[in-house]
Amino acid sequence: MFSVFKFIRVYFTLFLFISYLFGSWAVLNLPPSGRLSAIEAIFFVTPDTGYISIHSVGNFGLWKTNNGGSTFQNVTPQTFCHTVGYTHYYTSLQFFNDTGYLCGWLPDTPVAKVRLWKTTDGGSNWNDIFLAPADRFLAEPGPNLCFVNSNYGYLTVPGSCSLYKTTDGGMNWISFMSPGVFTELYFVDSLVGFALNREAILWKTTDGGLNWSQLYTFNGYWFDGIIQFLTRDLGYLSISIYDGLKGTLFKTIDGGRNWERLLYKSSDISGIFFTTIDTGYVALSEGKIYKTTNGNNFFRLALPIHCEGISSLYFIKGTQVGYLSCEVYEPRITFLLKTVDGGGNESLGFWQKLTTLPEIPKKGVLLASPPETQSLFALEKGPNKRLWVYDIPNDSWYQKRPIPVEIKEGAITSDWEGLVVIKEKSNECWFYNIENDSWLKLANIPGETLVKKGSCITSDGGNCLYVLKGNKTKEFWQYDKEVSQWQRKPDIPGASLGRGAAIACDGEYVYAIKGGKANEFWAYDIAGDSWHRLPDIYGKGFKDGSCLAANPYIEEKGVLGLKGGSQECWYYGSYWKLLPGLPGKKKIKKGAQLTVDEHNNFYALKGKKMSEIWLTDELSSFQTESYEQEAVTDNIQSEVTDSGLKDEIKITNPTNKTVINLGVWDRISVYDITGRLIKTVSRQGEKNLELKLQQGVYLIRIKTGNLALTKKLIVTR
Numbered sequence: 001m002f003s004v005f006k007f008i009r010v011y012f013t014l015f016l017f018i019s020y021l022f023g024s025w026a027v028l029n030l031p032p033s034g035r036l037s038a039i040e041a042i043f044f045v046t047p048d049t050g051y052i053s054i055h056s057v058g059n060f061g062l063w064k065t066n067n068g069g070s071t072f073q074n075v076t077p078q079t080f081c082h083t084v085g086y087t088h089y090y091t092s093l094q095f096f097n098d099t100g101y102l103c104g105w106l107p108d109t110p111v112a113k114v115r116l117w118k119t120t121d122g123g124s125n126w127n128d129i130f131l132a133p134a135d136r137f138l139a140e141p142g143p144n145l146c147f148v149n150s151n152y153g154y155l156t157v158p159g160s161c162s163l164y165k166t167t168d169g170g171m172n173w174i175s176f177m178s179p180g181v182f183t184e185l186y187f188v189d190s191l192v193g194f195a196l197n198r199e200a201i202l203w204k205t206t207d208g209g210l211n212w213s214q215l216y217t218f219n220g221y222w223f224d225g226i227i228q229f230l231t232r233d234l235g236y237l238s239i240s241i242y243d244g245l246k247g248t249l250f251k252t253i254d255g256g257r258n259w260e261r262l263l264y265k266s267s268d269i270s271g272i273f274f275t276t277i278d279t280g281y282v283a284l285s286e287g288k289i290y291k292t293t294n295g296n297n298f299f300r301l302a303l304p305i306h307c308e309g310i311s312s313l314y315f316i317k318g319t320q321v322g323y324l325s326c327e328v329y330e331p332r333i334t335f336l337l338k339t340v341d342g343g344g345n346e347s348l349g350f351w352q353k354l355t356t357l358p359e360i361p362k363k364g365v366l367l368a369s370p371p372e373t374q375s376l377f378a379l380e381k382g383p384n385k386r387l388w389v390y391d392i393p394n395d396s397w398y399q400k401r402p403i404p405v406e407i408k409e410g411a412i413t414s415d416w417e418g419l420v421v422i423k424e425k426s427n428e429c430w431f432y433n434i435e436n437d438s439w440l441k442l443a444n445i446p447g448e449t450l451v452k453k454g455s456c457i458t459s460d461g462g463n464c465l466y467v468l469k470g471n472k473t474k475e476f477w478q479y480d481k482e483v484s485q486w487q488r489k490p491d492i493p494g495a496s497l498g499r500g501a502a503i504a505c506d507g508e509y510v511y512a513i514k515g516g517k518a519n520e521f522w523a524y525d526i527a528g529d530s531w532h533r534l535p536d537i538y539g540k541g542f543k544d545g546s547c548l549a550a551n552p553y554i555e556e557k558g559v560l561g562l563k564g565g566s567q568e569c570w571y572y573g574s575y576w577k578l579l580p581g582l583p584g585k586k587k588i589k590k591g592a593q594l595t596v597d598e599h600n601n602f603y604a605l606k607g608k609k610m611s612e613i614w615l616t617d618e619l620s621s622f623q624t625e626s627y628e629q630e631a632v633t634d635n636i637q638s639e640v641t642d643s644g645l646k647d648e649i650k651i652t653n654p655t656n657k658t659v660i661n662l663g664v665w666d667r668i669s670v671y672d673i674t675g676r677l678i679k680t681v682s683r684q685g686e687k688n689l690e691l692k693l694q695q696g697v698y699l700i701r702i703k704t705g706n707l708a709l710t711k712k713l714i715v716t717r
Contacts, residue, residue, distance in 0.1 A: 024344030039325035043093035075123030129170035144185035186227035238269035271313030299347035350580035364591030364608025366412035371598035454497035461552030507552035547594035
């Protein structure tokens with residue numbers, strides 16, 4: 001065991017040295033045993049002088065540095081209780097030069113306590129200044145310590161409706177009854193403060209905590225959040241969805257009366273810190289950090305390690321010096337990172353390039369990402385028949401058992417058990433068992449028509465596979481793995497399939513594009529056993545190389561699509577939204593691939609003679625619109641005209657007034673070219689609707705009843 005950890009230490013020491021030289025973040029040396037512990041809180045008074053609290057099972061330490069993290073000394077209060085068996089103490093820190101406060105939730109037997117210590121000499125000596133019983137079962141997210149200055153401060157106790165206040169540095173305390181259990185507290189000054197309670201209701205006080213008014217209710221959100229206000233009006237708040245713990249960042253500019261959603265991510269937000277009104281940082285518990293330089297638009301920063309969790313974040317206000325703690329889980333190691341340039345300004349971008357395939361596949365590959373494997377599978381087409389596996393955590397490729405038959409075109413999908421491949425110019429279907437590293441031939445797809453160009457396959461993530469046979473047919477088949485039988489389902493309506501056809505399943509619907517340069521987009525309702533036409537994609541149709549991917553393992557409904565013959569990437573929730581395209585000058589062509597794993601990580605390949613694999617884990621940022629199935633008739637043009645909805649948009653004023661001339665309509669939505677909703681207008685009785693639009697390109701969505709029409713609008717001056 002010693003030799004293993006010695007190797008790990010040597011490996012990471014070398015890695016940290018390289019990171020220090022070349023990264024915007026330096027990896028600092030933690031105190032002894034700190035690597036195998038967790039950092040609970042960080043607070044720096046100056047770029048050089050700061051404190052970190054570290055805990056492990058049955059142990060706690062408060063450490064101080066005077067040289068920017070190069071070395072640390074232990075300044076733990078002697079009366080801090082060490083309770084064997086507990087992994088969290090929920091500590092918080094606040095310092096004003098040499099005067100500082102350390103607050104901790106201590107799960108002592110028989111009564112849990114919140115205890116507060118104070119130092120006036122930078123941590124050399126500590127005095128106990130506060131002790132109160134706490135609910136040991138409602139500890140998380142812990143006590144809230146909020147000092148406005150070295151004397152004036154507030155404190156909450158987990159599970160209690162009491163709010164404590166001091167105006168003399170903790171010598172004396174008064175308590176108020178709060179409207180519920182506060183889980184997060186932030187005071188802008190001695191009078192104005194904000195608090196979040198267990199019902200996810202935001203409260204505000206303007207008299208120093210004596211009275212509170214209900215300000216805003218975050219329906220459907222979890223109580224655990226973070227609040228930071230830069231002025232009495234400008235503030236930020238993070239909060240998570242109750243079921244699923246998706247992190248969301250909100251912003252207010254009117255003192256909390258109204259909130260705008262800025263970020264929506266796939267994990268909890270573990271830290272918010274704004275160094276100025278415009279410059280701020282958001283850390284995710286899953287190990288990512290984002291930065292804004294204008295207070296609104298965030299971009300992801302590169303870190304020197306592939307961390308799996310961030311627990312603490314702190315920046316010195318008015319500077320670009322910051323610290324964060326992050327973890328790698330296997331083996332469990334904690335890192336403390338430091339930046340002196342604001343973390344750098346280089347964004348990782350929407351798409352990131354993975355390590356390329358070991359060899360350029362002349363005939364291309366079929367990509368799949370089975371859940372719980374942390375791997376990407378690439379089946380080589382052509383005579384080689386090789387099955388490559390990319391180990392994501394270790395960033396390496398290796399080979400598994402090749403497929404017994406040659407796949408020249410074909411299609412692939414994956415589920416919990418393994419891979420499923422259909423062979424072109426035949427009806428053969430092959431299954432790869434990941435656990436046994438073996439191939440098994442499944443029952444042939446029925447019918448005389450063979451699987452040819454335009455064929456595609458998808459999985460519902462459970463027991464069923466779905467296949468469109470292509471070959472200019474409309475045949476649609478379902479394979480039930482429990483009974484090992486194929487069953488023909490309703491044919492896909494409309495035109496036949498051609499090159500560029502693709503399907504994807506989210507567990508409830510099978511989505512389909514038909515290829516052949518068509519724009520048609522369809523959804524098969526699995527429960528209802530029926531097809532419905534969805535809104536067509538904007539612009540030119542789906543050419544050869546087009547792909548679809550949907551995730552059957554998560555609750556969010558949406559489809560990611562790549563358009564063959566272009567570099568475009570589109571997301572469909574309730575309408576099509578243009579996302580950042582795949583990098584590089586080469587277009588998406590024949591042999592392109594797109595797949596998704598259970599964590600909503602999407603992997604893409606541009607074409608058959610390309611070895612670059614691209615990854616995006618940023619789709620959750622765009623999944624902010626509610627999802628609804630919107631049926632559209634087969635012959636939308638004639639039926640819309642018959643219903644009185646005119647396919648006519650006119651510009652009557654060359655400045656910024658756009659008049660839409662139409663008959664019957666229920667709702668009109670205006671989007672910019674990226675899919676961002678500009679405005680929505682419900683029917684008000686008038687026939688002609690005047691919209692004030694600036695110069696640019698817009699998408700106008702007109703809806704009446706179950707009919708809908710989308711038109712591209714160019715406004716010129």
